[in-house]
Amino acid sequence: MADPTDRPEPRRVADTHCHTGEGPLYHPDEGVVYFLDIPEADLYRYDPADGSHERVLDAEGAVGGFTIQDSGDLLLFCDGGRIQPWNRDDGLGDPVVESIDGEGNSRFNDVIADPRGRVFCGTMPTPDGEPGTLYRLDTDGSLSVAVEDARLSNGLGFTPDRRHVYFTETEAGRISRYRYDQATGDLSDREPFLDASDLTGHPDGMTVDAEGHVWAAFWDGGRIASYDPEGTERQRVEFPAKKVSAVTFGGPDYDTAYVTTALGPGEGPASTREEEGDGAGALFAVDLGVGGVPEFRSRIETR
Numbered sequence: 440m441a442d443p444t445d446r447p448e449p450r451r452v453a454d455t456h457c458h459t460g461e462g463p464l465y466h467p468d469e470g471v472v473y474f475l476d477i478p479e480a481d482l483y484r485y486d487p488a489d490g491s492h493e494r495v496l497d498a499e500g501a502v503g504g505f506t507i508q509d510s511g512d513l514l515l516f517c518d519g520g521r522i523q524p525w526n527r528d529d530g531l532g533d534p535v536v537e538s539i540d541g542e543g544n545s546r547f548n549d550v551i552a553d554p555r556g557r558v559f560c561g562t563m564p565t566p567d568g569e570p571g572t573l574y575r576l577d578t579d580g581s582l583s584v585a586v587e588d589a590r591l592s593n594g595l596g597f598t599p600d601r602r603h604v605y606f607t608e609t610e611a612g613r614i615s616r617y618r619y620d621q622a623t624g625d626l627s628d629r630e631p632f633l634d635a636s637d638l639t640g641h642p643d644g645m646t647v648d649a650e651g652h653v654w655a656a657f658w659d660g661g662r663i664a665s666y667d668p669e670g671t672e673r674q675r676v677e678f679p680a681k682k683v684s685a686v687t688f689g690g691p692d693y694d695t696a697y698v699t700t701a702l703g704p705g706e707g708p709a710s711t712r713e714e715e716g717d718g719a720g721a722l723f724a725v726d727l728g729v730g731g732v733p734e735f736r737s738r739i740e741t742r
């Protein structure tokens with residue numbers, strides 16, 4: 440029986456009250472963790488060196504996800520399918536993509552850069568109930584469909600050998616694993632990895648640790664949990680907040696996990712911490728006894 444004193448204890452490190460805290464990402468050039476409040480289109484920056492955090496962008500609409508470009512700029516994936524660069528000195532740059540489908544009726548959600556600088560970027564279902572889509576953004580700025588009829592496109596991650604991609608569909612309550620062709624960016628041969636239909640909560644954001652285990656965040660599940668490559672749960676860490684939305688590793692040695700939470704409910708007015716749990720909407724840090732690896736950087740051409 441593991442000694443309870445060994446149990447990882449989440450620490451609230453940025454006491455934001457995010458409606459939908461999401462998309463944490465460690466920026467190694469700056470030594471900070473950026474994260475979003477999606478519907479507020481707010482971008483936050485937490486500095487572990489002094490424990491400070493600040494809102495560095497309050498944009499229009501919604502920002503669903505972002506990657507870090509080779510240049511160090513962030514590439515924001517927004518509502519209506521707009522994709523545009525941002526950095527602290529120049530602010531928002533010219534959009535790489537203005538909208539996904541012309542009507543702008545869906546927003547991007549979770550995204551990930553691949554080893555060749557492309558970005559897999561998924562969308563939410565549309566207000567009229569159309570399912571989302573997982574797109575692939577190539578470095579020339581062209582978008583193509585990677586997976587259609589995605590039931591709330593969410594967390595993504597690569598296996599350590601870069602031969603497979605994990606893909607989360609929150610409304611389907613599942614994480615799948617696709618064969619990934621690094622040369623072309625193509626995904627194929629979907630196989631089930633985790634069926635979460637009988638679990639408490641819904642799989643949301645995810646990351647892959649240095650041992651190749653998947654860490655999934657559970658919305659309305661109040662936890663992150665790790666799964667070995669065979670899909671067997673290995674560890675779980677409970678949070679006081681119910682809506683645990685995303686997890687990533689950061690720090691110079693990638694030995695700290697950063698976890699976002701939400702006041703929810705995803706769309707519509709935010710709830711309260713009395714409803715959603717202590718610290719809901721804040722960024723947490725936790726030492727899991729295992730580290731992560733740096734995320735790939737996007738290399739999307741910008742103007």
Ligand SMILES: O=C1O[C@H](CO)[C@H](O)[C@H]1O
Nearest residue numbers: 477548609643658705706
């Ligand atoms: O990633 C997300 O999780 C929630 C819904 O499950 C939120 O709405 C979405 O952005």
